[in-house]
Structures are given as C-alpha cells and as structure tokens.
Amino acid sequence: MATTGKIVREVEVKCHRHQVHGVYKNNHNDLAVIAPDKVEACHLVSGQWDAPGSVIQWNFYLGFSVDGKVETAKVIIEEVDDEFHKIVYKVIEGAVLEFYNPVILTFSTEDKGDKKLVIWTMEFEKVNASLPDPTHYLDLLCAVVEDVDGHLFKRTTNSVRWNHHHRHHNLRRDVCKGFLDLKDRHHPVSDGTINDSITIADGTTKSAITITLVSKERPSHSLHHHKNPETACPITPPPPRIIVKTPTITVAKIEPTTQ
Numbered sequence: 001m002a003t004t005g006k007i008v009r010e011v012e013v014k015c016h017r018h019q020v021h022g023v024y025k026n027n028h029n030d031l032a033v034i035a036p037d038k039v040e041a042c043h044l045v046s047g048q049w050d051a052p053g054s055v056i057q058w059n060f061y062l063g064f065s066v067d068g069k070v071e072t073a074k075v076i077i078e079e080v081d082d083e084f085h086k087i088v089y090k091v092i093e094g095a096v097l098e099f100y101n102p103v104i105l106t107f108s109t110e111d112k113g114d115k116k117l118v119i120w121t122m123e124f125e126k127v128n129a130s131l132p133d134p135t136h137y138l139d140l141l142c143a144v145v146e147d148v149d150g151h152l153f154k155r156t157t158n159s160v161r162w163n164h165h166h167r168h169h170n171l172r173r174d175v176c177k178g179f180l181d182l183k184d185r186h187h188p189v190s191d192g193t194i195n196d197s198i199t200i201a202d203g204t205t206k207s208a209i210t211i212t213l214v215s216k217e218r219p220s221h222s223l224h225h226h227k228n229p230e231t232a233c234p235i236t237p238p239p240p241r242i243i244v245k246t247p248t249i250t251v252a253k254i255e256p257t258t259q
Helices: 017-026 028-034 135-185
Strands: 003-013 039-046 055-061 070-081 086-094 100-112 115-126 193-201 205-219 243-258
Touching: 003 135, 017 028, 017 086, 017 100, 017 115, 017 135, 028 039, 028 135, 115 135
Parallel strands: none
Antiparallel strands: 003 115, 039 055, 055 070, 070 086, 086 100, 100 115, 193 205, 205 243
C-alpha cells in the first residue's frame, strides 16, 4: 500500500529573501558555480527559467561530494508566484521516481519575527510503505540554499564597502568646496580664531564638520621699483612691511549622522 508524506525544512538566511528567490527563478545555472560540491549542472531543457511549463534538468551530488555519483532529475515548473517568492516543481524524470512517485517540491520564503527564512517543502508518495522518508534530498536542497545565501551575502557586503568608499570620496570633494566657501566668508579675518561649521549631505549620510580658522601673518613680497632721475639706474628700496592675514582651515571634528 502506497504511503503519502510531506516534509518541511526551514533555512534562516542573512540576505534578502527576494535575492535567493531570484537565483532559483532566473539563474538556476549559477547553482553549479555557487555550490560546485553539491550541484554538477543545471540545464534548461525547454521553455524559460522563470516560466510555468518549463522543464529543467538538475544534475547533483547526493552525497555532497564531487567524487560521488551524479544523480539526475528533470522537473517541470508548475507555479511561479513573485509576490510570495514561491516556485513549485514536479519531478517528471529521475532515479527518485523509482522509490517516490509523485514528488512535488515547493520553494518559498517567509519572515518570522526578525528571521528571514527560505522554506523547502517536499510532498511525495512512497511506492513501498517500508521505505524511509526522502530526507536526504531535502538535506541537499537546504545545503544549497545555505551556499546561495553565503554567496549573496558576501557579494552584498562587498558592494556596501564600495559604496561607502564612493560616498567618502564624494564627501571629501564636497568638504573641499565647503572650505573654499568658508575662506571667502571669513576673509579678511581679524586676529584670533574663528569657529565655524558646514554640513555635507551625500543623499544617505549627513556629516557635521567643525572648522577652525586661524589668522596667520605673512610679509608681502611685492617690490616697488624706482629710477634715479639723474643716473636713470633702477633703485630698489627696502620692501614696505605689508601684513596679509591668511585664514588657515583645520578640521577639528567630523560627526557622521544618519539622515
């Protein structure tokens, strides 16, 4: 007598759920690159990656080892739900059907509290009631999800670092412009110190920067040339003592704040 069953497994992920869903919806062939010790290859047999009715062939290592035997399964996409990040596959060919037939696999995502979850559900019917549940297939599916999450999280982190560097570069550029504005505002400056501040915003971050302007004296190097009317020889008198006060700007404090 045949026995039906259903197994559900949850995998907590760090990256956004829609990113993982995007890999399974549009980039099945990336799985062999992301998890080469678990997935040998994914081929589009017919249709499109993200369209119901399409057929995909999965070649995988059931023992999580490239030295193990490659098992093959062909699946047809029965449903794609972008709103709930859900994809339903039905196995139509492969060794698994010798023991469990039919087999329906459902990929979905869900938020539970502060946790982001990817959920694999396997519905099956045993050809023999004495057979164990096919948990080893779900072990493989969940292990691939963990690799996909790690890959996406690393890529996202690298992107954030680059964006932070780019924003810092723009901040420095804008601060330099602010310095020039401050020089114009406080020139000429009297003796002593003037405190001022400017605020730079780059769209996502706002930085309050405190500037200190210090008046410094320097002698003028301009010379006045005269000619002796009797000899017509140039006479260079001592240069007059002209004092020019030049503001010097020093960054005292930078306080980034979230806008």
